[in-house]
Amino acid sequence: MSTHPPRRQGHGVKLSFYDFGATPFFASQFDQRFSYCLYVPPDYDEAASKTYDLAVIVHGTGRTAAEYRDRFADFAQRNDCIVLAPLFPVGIIEPGDLANYKRIQFHDIRYDHVLLSMVDETIAKYRINGSRFLLYGYSGGGQFCQRFFMLHPERLQAVSIGAPGVVTLLNQDYDWWVGVRDVPARFGRTIDIDAMRDVAVQTLVGTEDTATWEITIPRDSKLWMPGAELQGDNRIQRIEALASSFEAHGIKVRRDTVPGVAHEPFKVIEPVQAFFEDFLKSRR
Numbered sequence: 001m002s003t004h005p006p007r008r009q010g011h012g013v014k015l016s017f018y019d020f021g022a023t024p025f026f027a028s029q030f031d032q033r034f035s036y037c038l039y040v041p042p043d044y045d046e047a048a049s050k051t052y053d054l055a056v057i058v059h060g061t062g063r064t065a066a067e068y069r070d071r072f073a074d075f076a077q078r079n080d081c082i083v084l085a086p087l088f089p090v091g092i093i094e095p096g097d098l099a100n101y102k103r104i105q106f107h108d109i110r111y112d113h114v115l116l117s118m119v120d121e122t123i124a125k126y127r128i129n130g131s132r133f134l135l136y137g138y139s140g141g142g143q144f145c146q147r148f149f150m151l152h153p154e155r156l157q158a159v160s161i162g163a164p165g166v167v168t169l170l171n172q173d174y175d176w177w178v179g180v181r182d183v184p185a186r187f188g189r190t191i192d193i194d195a196m197r198d199v200a201v202q203t204l205v206g207t208e209d210t211a212t213w214e215i216t217i218p219r220d221s222k223l224w225m226p227g228a229e230l231q232g233d234n235r236i237q238r239i240e241a242l243a244s245s246f247e248a249h250g251i252k253v254r255r256d257t258v259p260g261v262a263h264e265p266f267k268v269i270e271p272v273q274a275f276f277e278d279f280l281k282s283r284r
Helices: 065-071 073-079 111-125 140-151 183-187 193-197 235-248 269-283
Strands: 035-040 053-058 081-087 133-138 156-162 200-206 254-258
Touching (some): 035 065, 053 073, 053 111, 053 140, 065 073, 065 081, 073 269, 111 140, 140 156, 200 235
Parallel strands (some): 053 133, 156 200
């Protein structure tokens, strides 16, 4: 049952009517090729002192950012959260390219920096509880989230990684994207395992998510590189490899599977929200 309060009427003090509830898409002021929408509980009071946690939901290849935002609205209402859903369009620089954001760096674009700029814009606009946020993504969004987690654990409270088609392991024997050996040279950052251990982590996949047609990487693919076979063949094997890689470095992982579900993004939202709610309750 929906817990939404009635849609507010009129503008706020400094905020527009369109800054509450399910907002329009706002252009990123860091790079206006990218945009984001929010869900802000309509009873958000500009004059109050109450703070809100921020939940960032990253779309998959289908770019269903607004639908993800809408499906997390009740969660936001129940848990005093604001939801941010970025939109990373298809065809940036390379017409038709679908995967641009998934591996963080694409040509001269750093998608981690793009997302952080959106987060910082939201923090500047609303009363967000600190600078650390919840992060969830499924499929292509799961690829982005697991790599963002490796690069910026200090900005996260909890991360849920759903059924990524390709994973990066904490393996110093291989370069990015297979491993992390060249992360300092590529990203100007080091992998901070201690900070990663301080983040609550969930991995998530359906028990029937076994299709490989979209995620097989042939040797003649521009994505293929040595070590690509280490991750396994399907999404179940790959997310297990990712979780095991984390656990081998002392990072605790809540491994969740959803019975009877294949690669179906909107059938796994309930366990994601349960994970975040459990985390928020334990922290509060």
